[in-house]
Amino acid sequence: MASFSHTVGHQTWRFDSLREVMAKAGPARSGDYLAGVAASSDAERVAAQMALANIPLRHFLDEALIPYEDDEITRLIIDSHDAAAFAPVAHLTVGGFRDWLLGEYADEASLRALAPGLTPEMAAAVSKIMRVQDLILVAQKIRVVTRFRNTMGLRGRMSTRLQPNHPTDDPSGIAASILDGLLYGNGDAMFGINPATDSLGALTDLLKMLDAIIQRYEIPTQACVLTHVTSSIAAIERGAPVDLVFQSIAGTEAANAGFGITLQVLQEGYEAGLSQKRGTLGDNLMYFETGQGSALSANAHHGVDQQTCEVRAYAVARHYKPFLVNTVVGFIGPEYLYNGKQIIRAGLEDHFCGKLLGVPMGCDICYTNHAEADQDDMDTLLTLLGAAGINFIMGIPGSDDVMLNYQTTSFHDALYARQVLGLKPAPEFEAWLERMEILSQRDGRVRLGGGLPPAFRQALAQLG
Numbered sequence: 001m002a003s004f005s006h007t008v009g010h011q012t013w014r015f016d017s018l019r020e021v022m023a024k025a026g027p028a029r030s031g032d033y034l035a036g037v038a039a040s041s042d043a044e045r046v047a048a049q050m051a052l053a054n055i056p057l058r059h060f061l062d063e064a065l066i067p068y069e070d071d072e073i074t075r076l077i078i079d080s081h082d083a084a085a086f087a088p089v090a091h092l093t094v095g096g097f098r099d100w101l102l103g104e105y106a107d108e109a110s111l112r113a114l115a116p117g118l119t120p121e122m123a124a125a126v127s128k129i130m131r132v133q134d135l136i137l138v139a140q141k142i143r144v145v146t147r148f149r150n151t152m153g154l155r156g157r158m159s160t161r162l163q164p165n166h167p168t169d170d171p172s173g174i175a176a177s178i179l180d181g182l183l184y185g186n187g188d189a190m191f192g193i194n195p196a197t198d199s200l201g202a203l204t205d206l207l208k209m210l211d212a213i214i215q216r217y218e219i220p221t222q223a224c225v226l227t228h229v230t231s232s233i234a235a236i237e238r239g240a241p242v243d244l245v246f247q248s249i250a251g252t253e254a255a256n257a258g259f260g261i262t263l264q265v266l267q268e269g270y271e272a273g274l275s276q277k278r279g280t281l282g283d284n285l286m287y288f289e290t291g292q293g294s295a296l297s298a299n300a301h302h303g304v305d306q307q308t309c310e311v312r313a314y315a316v317a318r319h320y321k322p323f324l325v326n327t328v329v330g331f332i333g334p335e336y337l338y339n340g341k342q343i344i345r346a347g348l349e350d351h352f353c354g355k356l357l358g359v360p361m362g363c364d365i366c367y368t369n370h371a372e373a374d375q376d377d378m379d380t381l382l383t384l385l386g387a388a389g390i391n392f393i394m395g396i397p398g399s400d401d402v403m404l405n406y407q408t409t410s411f412h413d414a415l416y417a418r419q420v421l422g423l424k425p426a427p428e429f430e431a432w433l434e435r436m437e438i439l440s441q442r443d444g445r446v447r448l449g450g451g452l453p454p455a456f457r458q459a460l461a462q463l464g
Contacts, residue, residue, distance in 0.1 A: 002063060006051040013047035018055070019065045022121070023305035024048035025128045027345055031293045031306040031336035038305075049129050053095030057086075060121045066302045071253045072263055077119050077315050086117030094125045101126065101138045101356075111142050115318075115358030120251070120311035123353040127307070132345065132384070135352040139388040142355040146323050147282025148243065150188055150220045150428040152391050153360050158423035159392040160414045161326075161362070162187035165403035169196045171209055177397050178213060179456060184411035184448070185418070185439035186395035188429035189324060189362070190244060190287070192224045194403055203227055204240040211241035217436075217455060220428035222279075222323070224287050229261060229269035236272045244287040244323055245273040251290075251312030254300030263316070270320045281428075284360075286322040290314070291329065292346050293336030306336060307346065311353040318359045324392060325359050327351070329381075330367035331406055340377030343367060347381050351388055362392035366408035375399070375407065382413055386421045393417075419446045 004021045005014045015021035023037035025048035032038035039045035061081065066074050088110070089097055100106055127135065145153040152159055164177030174193065181187050191210050195203060203225055210223035224244035225232075232245045247266060250256050266286075273285040295301040295309040304312075310327070317325045327350040330343040337343045347363050354361035365381050367373040382393065399410035417423055424430050424441055433439040437449040 002059065004051040004055065006047040008043055008047050011043070013044055013051070015048060015051060018059065018063045019304055021048050021051050021055070022065065022125060022128070022308055023303070025052040025125075026305050026307055027128070027342075029306070029336070029342045029346070030334060030338035031296050034335055035296050035301060035303070035306070037303055052125055053093060053098070053129050055094050055125070057092050057094065057097055057122055058090060060119055060125070065121060065304050065308065066252060071302075073251060073253055073256075073312055073316055076263060076319060077312070080319065081119060082116035084117070085114055088114065089117070094122075095129065097122070097126050098129055098134070102134060106138070106141065108141055108143060111356070112358065115356065118357055120315045120353065120357060121308060123356045124308040124311040127349045127353055130352075132348060135348040136384060136388040139348075139352045139355045143389065144355060144358055144360040144391065146284035146360045148222045148279040148284055148323050149281060150426040151281060152189065152324060152426060154427065155389070156422065156424060157426060158386060158390060158414075158417060158421075159189040159426050159429075160186040160395040161189040161192045161392055162395050163192055163194070163401065164397075165194050165401055167196060167403050169202060169206060174206075174209070175213070180397055181395050181411050183438060183452075184395070184415060185425060185433055186411050186414055187219070187221055188426040189392040190222050190224045192226060192287070194226045196403065198227055198231055200231065200234055200238065203231060203235055204238060207235060207240045207242060218432070220426070220432055226289070229265060233269055233272045236276060241278070242273065242276060243278050244285050245269045246287045246289070248289045248294075249313050249316050250294045250298070250300070251309040251316070252295050252300050252302060252304075255295040255298045255309070258298040258300065263319075266316070266320060284321055284323040286317070286320045288313075288317045288322055288325045289364075290317075290325065290327050290350075291332050292327070292350070293332040296336065297332065307349055310350060311357070314354045314357050314359045318357055322360060324362050325354060326362045326364055326392075327354070328364040328366060330371060330373060331364065333368050334371040337371070339372035340367070340374065340380075343371070343373055344377060344381045344384070348384060348388065351385055351390055355389075360391045363390060364394050364408055366394070366406050368406050378407070378409060379413075382409060382417060383420070386417045386423060415446060
């Protein structure tokens, strides 16, 4: 195990391992202090960043932060590494890699080709020595395009997950939220429900309901009920209409064990989803959610900082060719990301690292009510992620999720991003919105329809 050092003035700072220098180089955040791995001072943080900048990228292939023998995710990272894809940057240090990423040779094509050659630890390392504008600049160069019933990730577009949660899974309440969201142009990423129960019968009913809405109105989108992957497999075996297969994932084997999953279980879910053949444009069908701090909360971080653990989860995700991956950035609470500044920085890091690894990244731009954050912070992060080329965000009635009790982005927030940044929905969904006279975008303006589309009038009457 290598050691590293850097001298600041008359003081030399020493770091006994790659794991230590990575942790102490990261921006100050409450989770790393809680874990006891953060730098003790700003001076130590700067010294760690300088030491990290001088480490060759090749070293990350020689020193695993979590031992190969102890962790199946480490084995996945090492065994799937593409040496040929890595070759263009193999001679660089972490600092040299940052300069290369910011330069003209790092364009969309070269970054796409590079992705299989990068480990998550490399991506996390370079993010630690980048400014906010650097994270945005590089991320916006990268487009990760996926397809199921529509096309995600194209330049100039940003999609939304319509999240019609209801505390009792009431069909009328869910349908009302779906209608509300559609009338604001939301829902092209998916209709995604967090169910109140994991009963197989209830899950099947929800899946049938969502499928019926999509089929009746010929909406070019997909549905997802966010249940455990084994429940999705069981629903598929029962003949339920499963589009996207969901699972929360983390960046260590031990943390995933806390979710009741292994890589083999994820593979079974992926294969079960493929067997349905429900995609019309493509077969990207896995939907993963992640969040900084999950490995720490499970006491399964192995002394690795929370951001690096998070990025390791993206290596898991990309193995299954996902439709979308979503960092639920502020959901886990202030013990891990204390305030708006930490949440904003974490969201941009997650998006940058995921995109760099070739993962179709979205973000649940959110916070809990006991965090030192507010909607102004979320507006800031939304705007920055929109500029950075994020694949999708959440669309929640009034931004307040009545099921999960957290604050996130609303239907109106998506309209704001479309108006200010000129971002359009997925092309297939955009055409459907225009055909239904719900929403159109022309000459930098967003126009909502003047009334309820005829196709929805009967449905609304039934809800009443």
